[in-house]
Amino acid sequence: MDTRALRDFIRLGRFPFLLSGFIPFTAGALLASLLGARFTPAQFLVGYAAMAAAHLSVHYSNDYFDTDADRFVETTPISGGSGVLAVNPGLKPAAFRAAVVLMAVSILIGYLFVTVYDYPFVFLVFGVAGNLLGWFYTAPPIALAYRNLGEVTNMITFGLLMPGAGYFVAMGTLDAAFFAFAVPLSLYGLVFITSVEIPDREGDIAGEKRTLIVRRGRIFGFSLIALAASLATAALAVFALTGFFAPVDFRPVALFSLIPLGIALWGFSNRCTERAPALRYATANIVGYFLFQGLVVLYFILAASRA
16 A cells, blocks of 8 residues: 555544544543542553444444445545545545455454453443444445435444443443433433534535435534524523432533533534535534534533542
8 A cells, every 4th residue: 555545544434523422422531430430540541442443343334335425425524434435446445445344443452351350241232232332323234324224323422332332431321310321411422413414415415315414404414403492402401400310510511611612502503504614613513523522522521639
């Protein structure tokens, strides 16, 4: 593989988007620590390595199985895949092999984790489920993203699997506190995937990809984003006011949620059908999503350092 092909192969991995999994994984682990679990950096790193390999596998497999559909999509910083295979189809076999190898690595690391640290095999189920969801997100015969199930899959991935794996690594189990925390995270997962789908509507129609935005349009998408962000803020406000996560003070978390909520309401108030302005508001939603989750992780780190 020459230098240019290697560079393109790396671009296929879309490594910056691994943050969308790392941040909720870390938030789950830190929350468990604040609730009394013993946080072990080595276990955290090994546990995340299993999920990171699965996440990276998804990037390669999605571009591989989306090659035909992506021919109609204009790549943006937040959507449309890497765009590599559209201009360099010779890398398709390498992308497929990378996806398969990374899945195997993910499952192997998960197996080693539960064996070495004597954890329940439920953790391995997280890794297997994440790999299967990622593979069949675009892979036939299931192709969830083409069968009206792409949004649900992303809500499960970023609301349950990634933060759940982090929480499980630290706590050794999943409890009511985690599943409560998963509610707003799942809603933010819906904000994320809907925002990603908004710029690609025309291309997804041509590629016969049955996303929510294809079926209902951009106006509906901005409305759904505003509703999901509002419900997430409401849930976090309830946690803050009731002390549900005591001794963790959730008031700062609820306050941070006003950032993605404000951006979502701004997009809703300027909702439009044209791609160019819609891309601007969708990108702002993605920025708000990452900013909120980053602030939550930072707050949890500071809270843990004071404990």
